[in-house]
Amino acid sequence: MRVAMIGVGYVGLVSGACFSEFGHDVVCIDSDAARISALEQGEIPIYEPGLDELVARNRADGRLRFTTDLMDALQGAEAVFIAVGTPSRRGDGHADLTYVYQAAGEIAAEISAYTVVVTKSTVPVGTGREVARIIRSARPGADFDVASNPEFLREGSAISDFMRPDRIVIGAESDRAREVLRRLYRPLSLRDTPILFADLETAELIKYAANAFLALKISYINQIADLCEKVGADVQDVARGIGLDGRIGPKFLHPGPGYGGSCFPKDTQALMHTAQAAGAPLTLVEATIAYNEARKSAMADRVLQLLEGDAHGQRVAVLGLTFKPNTDDMREAPSLTILPRLQTAGVVVSAHDPVGMGEARRLMPDIRYCDDAYEALAGADALVLLTEWNAYRGMDLQRMRALMRRPVVIDLRNVYRSREMRKAGFIYHSLGRPKWR
Numbered sequence: 023m024r025v026a027m028i029g030v031g032y033v034g035l036v037s038g039a040c041f042s043e044f045g046h047d048v049v050c051i052d053s054d055a056a057r058i059s060a061l062e063q064g065e066i067p068i069y070e071p072g073l074d075e076l077v078a079r080n081r082a083d084g085r086l087r088f089t090t091d092l093m094d095a096l097q098g099a100e101a102v103f104i105a106v107g108t109p110s111r112r113g114d115g116h117a118d119l120t121y122v123y124q125a126a127g128e129i130a131a132e133i134s135a136y137t138v139v140v141t142k143s144t145v146p147v148g149t150g151r152e153v154a155r156i157i158r159s160a161r162p163g164a165d166f167d168v169a170s171n172p173e174f175l176r177e178g179s180a181i182s183d184f185m186r187p188d189r190i191v192i193g194a195e196s197d198r199a200r201e202v203l204r205r206l207y208r209p210l211s212l213r214d215t216p217i218l219f220a221d222l223e224t225a226e227l228i229k230y231a232a233n234a235f236l237a238l239k240i241s242y243i244n245q246i247a248d249l250c251e252k253v254g255a256d257v258q259d260v261a262r263g264i265g266l267d268g269r270i271g272p273k274f275l276h277p278g279p280g281y282g283g284s285c286f287p288k289d290t291q292a293l294m295h296t297a298q299a300a301g302a303p304l305t306l307v308e309a310t311i312a313y314n315e316a317r318k319s320a321m322a323d324r325v326l327q328l329l330e331g332d333a334h335g336q337r338v339a340v341l342g343l344t345f346k347p348n349t350d351d352m353r354e355a356p357s358l359t360i361l362p363r364l365q366t367a368g369v370v371v372s373a374h375d376p377v378g379m380g381e382a383r384r385l386m387p388d389i390r391y392c393d394d395a396y397e398a399l400a401g402a403d404a405l406v407l408l409t410e411w412n413a414y415r416g417m418d419l420q421r422m423r424a425l426m427r428r429p430v431v432i433d434l435r436n437v438y439r440s441r442e443m444r445k446a447g448f449i450y451h452s453l454g455r456p457k458w459r
């Protein structure tokens with residue numbers, strides 16, 4: 023099947039590459055000529071494990087192409103995906119649909135034979151219908167259907183999430199459109215991946231409802247972690263204990279410094295606005311958004327409290343800057359709130375991240391960045407672990423201890439074991455776990 027993918031951001035590039043791996047003939051289009059020519063040279067603009075090999079293999083086999091020419095890409099394409107960005111609109115937090123509607127207008131101008139126009143970007147409820155209206159009003163006779171196919175992949179594990187999803191959600195309202203999408207996902211349906219067919223609005227809402235629920239789940243365990251600290255309980259055991267209940271499930275119950283990334287903060291905001299505008303406010307989501315913001319600042323305050331004496335002039339080493347491991351993405355990372363707050367209090371921060379330092383440098387130029395994690399620890403009064411990169415799990419504790427001025431470790435991802443840390447001579451603080459454990 024011939025597929026066109028408009029937008030080579032995270033979702034577009036991963037989805038395009040994975041569809042070509044399914045055996046489809048995929049053309050990815052983007053108006054950013056520099057990005058397209060880089061991709062044509064085999065340069066991948068994002069850090070995502072396995073993506074470079076996947077792109078290289080499918081390009082070599084002739085199933086994956088990159089172009090800036092929409093007309094060329096749409097020739098013979100049965101499905102055209104819109105995977106352009108939907109950033110939060112400055113000021114009001116609504117999803118900015120300019121690029122989506124622009125793509126709809128461009129598709130309308132080029133459409134020839136029957137095409138299914140599919141929104142892959144996370145778009146607010148009602149967008150699919152507006153895309154259909156735009157195409158119909160520009161080209162009243164055009165033979166097309168609009169469908170919604172939200173993507174649930176996570177950064178850092180995007181390819182396996184795409185190839186082995188829990189489910190595929192398709193909002194489509196004609197048999198013809200459903201048939202095209204069923205054929206597109208045939209390799210996954212052969213593996214018994216459930217495909218949920220729904221109407222457009224329902225498919226669009228499923229994506230937001232899922233992301234908001236996960237954000238809520240994380241915030242819930244973060245609050246439970248705070249409570250555990252007050253009452254002397256262990257949040258890891260609480261998470262295990264509740265997660266074994268099949269109705270709750272064990273995932274997304276890891277306490278941390280607050281969720282970040284390109285999806286949860288933006289999508290919860292957009293859903294909140296949709297719900298308010300519809301007259302059915304989602305107060306639980308509103309509370310989650312406010313709590314998550316407050317949590318990031320509270321984590322900085324906790325670090326300041328745990329420094330012995332006046333924070334001014336003390337040195338803090340921060341390990342991990344990206345919003346999660348295995349990505350170079352700094353969007354809405356807790357580090358962007360926590361580090362400036364420490365600096366405002368007079369703390370001297372040195373930091374390390376395996377791949378995020380380029381972007382971090384641009385966003386927070388006043389930090390001392392170190393190419394090596396141990397280098398960041400030299401002379402530190404405390405270590406703050408912010409992102410649970412695997413590289414930090416197996417560090418040499420004796421070497422760490424010897425490098426630091428004071429042996430204080432503040433582990434905001436609970437990656438170390440308290441007993442082991444105390445044995446190595448550290449004063450160890452984690453989230454929601456009793457000190458004596």
Ligand code: UDX
Nearest residue numbers: 173174175176177274275276278281282283285345346
């Ligand atoms: C998320 C959704 O998981 C994915 O389905 C959707 O398509 C896009 O948004 P992503 O943002 O890539 O994916 O990362 P995810 O692994 O979900 O983590 C998001 C944030 O939540 C990170 O900051 C992470 O550290 C935090 N998190 C996650 C926790 O603090 N605790 C957890 O238990 C899980």
